[in-house]
Amino acid sequence: MKAKPRRNPGIVWRLEKGMHELAWDRAHKGEEYEDIAVLTLMLGESIHQLNLAGAEIWTRINGINTAEKIAAEIAPLFQADPEEMHADVMAFLTDIEGKGWVTLSAGLPPQGPRWTAR
Numbered sequence: 001m002k003a004k005p006r007r008n009p010g011i012v013w014r015l016e017k018g019m020h021e022l023a024w025d026r027a028h029k030g031e032e033y034e035d036i037a038v039l040t041l042m043l044g045e046s047i048h049q050l051n052l053a054g055a056e057i058w059t060r061i062n063g064i065n066t067a068e069k070i071a072a073e074i075a076p077l078f079q080a081d082p083e084e085m086h087a088d089v090m091a092f093l094t095d096i097e098g099k100g101w102v103t104l105s106a107g108l109p110p111q112g113p114r115w116t117a118r
Helices: 016-029 054-056 067-074 081-096
Strands: 012-015 041-045 048-050
Touching: 016 041, 041 054, 048 054, 054 067, 054 081, 067 081
Parallel strands: none
Antiparallel strands: 012 041, 041 048
């Protein structure tokens, strides 16, 4: 079965457009860009930031795209081998699944805050 990651619906996120553009500008010039936070995630009281590679993966997670498709789409962006990129994407997805940000398994909801209506 191919992994079709789904985001935790309890996460609020935004792409920091100016930082995203800066990171891509530096990447295209061959300059350091890995430490630039380009996407902000909020889950409960926690705030996390993703770098350019993490953001490119995150923005493609929709419950429809497979990990293979995500890797195939971003490999050319980073001039990377598709098979190596697939391994990197799976490592990233496995890591964030452990944090409760996504789910890779069909039928299992992501772990996160449970909201109740009052």
